[in-house]
Amino acid sequence: xxxxxxxxxxxxxxxxxxxxxxxxxxxxxxxxxxxxxxxxxxxxxxxxxxxxxxxxxxxxxxxxxxxxxxxxxxxxxxxxxxxxxxxxxxxxxxxxxxxxxxxxxxxxxxxxxxxxxxxxxxxxxxxxxxxxxxxxxxxxxxxxxxxxxxxxxxxxxxxxxxxxxxxxxxxxxxxxxxxxxxxxxxxxxxxxxxxxxxxxxxxxxxxxxxxxxxxxxxxxxxxxxxxxxxxxxxxxxxxxxxxxxxxxxxxxxxxxxxxxxxxxxxxxxxxxxxxxxxxxxxxxxxxxxxxxxxxxxxxxxxxxxxxxxxxxxxxxxxxxxxxxxxxxxxxxxxxxxxxxxxxxxxxxxxxxxxxxxxxxxxxxxxxxxxxxxxxxxxxxxxxxxxxxxxxxxxxxxxxxxxxxxxxxxxxxxxxxxxxxxxxxxxxxxxxxxxxxxxxxxxxxxxxxxxxxxxxxxxxxxxxxxxxxxxxxxxxxxxxxxxxxxxxxxxxxxxxxxxxxxxx
Numbered sequence: 001x002x003x004x005x006x007x008x009x010x011x012x013x014x015x016x017x018x019x020x021x022x023x024x025x026x027x028x029x030x031x032x033x034x035x036x037x038x039x040x041x042x043x044x045x046x047x048x049x050x051x052x053x054x055x056x057x058x059x060x061x062x063x064x065x066x067x068x069x070x071x072x073x074x075x076x077x078x079x080x081x082x083x084x085x086x087x088x089x090x091x092x093x094x095x096x097x098x099x100x101x102x103x104x105x106x107x108x109x110x111x112x113x114x115x116x117x118x119x120x121x122x123x124x125x126x127x128x129x130x131x132x133x134x135x136x137x138x139x140x141x142x143x144x145x146x147x148x149x150x151x152x153x154x155x156x157x158x159x160x161x162x163x164x165x166x167x168x169x170x171x172x173x174x175x176x177x178x179x180x181x182x183x184x185x186x187x188x189x190x191x192x193x194x195x196x197x198x199x200x201x202x203x204x205x206x207x208x209x210x211x212x213x214x215x216x217x218x219x220x221x222x223x224x225x226x227x228x229x230x231x232x233x234x235x236x237x238x239x240x241x242x243x244x245x246x247x248x249x250x251x252x253x254x255x256x257x258x259x260x261x262x263x264x265x266x267x268x269x270x271x272x273x274x275x276x277x278x279x280x281x282x283x284x285x286x287x288x289x290x291x292x293x294x295x296x297x298x299x300x301x302x303x304x305x306x307x308x309x310x311x312x313x314x315x316x317x318x319x320x321x322x323x324x325x326x327x328x329x330x331x332x333x334x335x336x337x338x339x340x341x342x343x344x345x346x347x348x349x350x351x352x353x354x355x356x357x358x359x360x361x362x363x364x365x366x367x368x369x370x371x372x373x374x375x376x377x378x379x380x381x382x383x384x385x386x387x388x389x390x391x392x393x394x395x396x397x398x399x400x401x402x403x404x405x406x407x408x409x410x411x412x413x414x415x416x417x418x419x420x421x422x423x424x425x426x427x428x429x430x431x432x433x434x435x436x437x438x439x440x441x442x443x444x445x446x447x448x449x450x451x452x453x454x455x456x457x458x459x460x461x462x463x464x465x466x467x468x469x470x471x472x473x474x475x476x477x478x479x480x481x482x483x484x485x486x487x488x489x490x491x492x493x494x495x496x497x498x499x500x501x502x503x
Contacts, residue, residue, distance in 0.1 A: 024204035030070035031217030048337035074218025079188035090134035092213035109338030126178035137186035151503030160188035162244035170196035270480030275433035278426035279309035285438035293462030357408035433473035
């Protein structure tokens, strides 16, 4: 056990970092880098080659409780610090993220598989949340309420909720944890975090940089765990009354479990869950812009995003023209590992992901869809987890890809005729995270934007994420918002003070 930032696992030959200390192998609890209590380890695989290139601690419930102990002990001191001091610590963390952005990008690409240029973009995107909430920390304020009774003062304060448990997914291993930890720390909360078992190294590196930035002991803690041990880790936090909030990004079934199990201690919850985003191209759309928007929103990270379009609706009047333009662009995408600088579509996260994509395409073809481009696994000597960027036409609601997230580079095209018809079909899902549509009719823009049952709507725009905007869904896509000035709300509670005898 070591409390020194210098304790780390040497980088293997496959992963060369300018700062090898960024490659961490242990949990970080109470300012100490610790092995799991049982000494167990889990392997980390490069999805491009399906080979092991690192290992990290495989934690259990005891490790989770130790992290909660440290966060609980640190909360009084951290929450009492002036907001400006918390902001300064976040700004130092932000500066270190930028300083190490190339190494962080290499970590992301190696363990998650996204092309290196996208990984660099993710570092900047995640860092933007840290900077944003560093600035928001100094803007936390309450209200003075005009009393109805003479001699009374009425004040409203905003205070941090306490210990926050952050549980993050594998598809954006830096951005997702940054946009949860940053508002929590800005609000004055302390954090216990568990990254996805497929991509723990980026999160560990991020916490290491927070340590270098001078975060006090116990303010930020992280444990890693295998799929087998993750339920024990999370359930320990769910049962702990000192953990006052859970923030989670992942599947809807897991989100529902968290909601049920947190009821015993009435924790606050932020849940960013599954999506089934529609992308609508009306007959008056700018088709080149619509193709650009679909390429940006659908094929980023190989289609492995919660807000990527899962159903593409194209008006029959422009259907063939749009499909031709789209297929030309999709067919030209270059598939390869992040080590190839010109790669645009990397490997999927693992074999299970590729199997699901193949199953969806096979099911669609069996039910009448036609493949315009792609539609097959990409066989490479360096690894098995690739799938060709794909465009399908003649998609119907009977197909699995219309109601399940494919989470891959597959764009199914649904033909439609009437506005009310496509809005009805777009809303015909239990999910409501994001939606996109293209039109140049200003009246239609307002009608459709209001009618779509989602938390986010992209109007003539495919790149919708921003630290300045609220991110989150409705229906079974969850609740709570991340980013924007609203992003602190779920990490704070409201206290009302009423003082009498003032007159």
